[in-house]
Amino acid sequence: MQPALKLVTHNAVGLGVAAMVSSLLGCSSGCVIASSLLGVIAQNIIDAFSHEHRGRYTRRTKLLHSVEGVTALTVILGGLVAGSLGFRAVDTIGLLVALEASVLSHLLLDSLTPGGVYVLGRKVVLARIPYDNPEVNMILQLLGFLALTIAILARI
Numbered sequence: 001m002q003p004a005l006k007l008v009t010h011n012a013v014g015l016g017v018a019a020m021v022s023s024l025l026g027c028s029s030g031c032v033i034a035s036s037l038l039g040v041i042a043q044n045i046i047d048a049f050s051h052e053h054r055g056r057y058t059r060r061t062k063l064l065h066s067v068e069g070v071t072a073l074t075v076i077l078g079g080l081v082a083g084s085l086g087f088r089a090v091d092t093i094g095l096l097v098a099l100e101a102s103v104l105s106h107l108l109l110d111s112l113t114p115g116g117v118y119v120l121g122r123k124v125v126l127a128r129i130p131y132d133n134p135e136v137n138m139i140l141q142l143l144g145f146l147a148l149t150i151a152i153l154a155r156i
Helices: 007-024 029-049 067-084 089-110 134-155
Strands: 051-054 057-060 117-119 122-124
Touching: 007 029, 007 089, 007 134, 029 067, 029 089, 029 134, 067 089, 067 117
Parallel strands: none
Antiparallel strands: 051 057, 117 122
């Protein structure tokens, strides 16, 4: 099976989605920055801890390539960061919603590849696009930066 889309693509989309959602929700500047950083960190956690290698093949595991797994990651990671930064309730909720949108973007992108993702224990494959397709990765990275641009414009 194919690994995830390129990590740089996940990072661009995760950053853009987290920044856009937290900005549009009216989060404070600190919350938008924290959401954006966590959006990227979460992408890397998902890929670092949710693949198993079998010979020359890499396979996604249900641990963090499932809606259930990434939602748990959101609650734990987002809760720890919001608590440690002393966020008000509105920013805590904004951070959690933005981070959840970011990690779900990871699953959406991976569902476009043959390896798919898991929803309630069932494998979901929406397309069979190779993970290293340069055109698709470039388009998705541009969409991530478009989301980041929307976040910036929402703050002006």
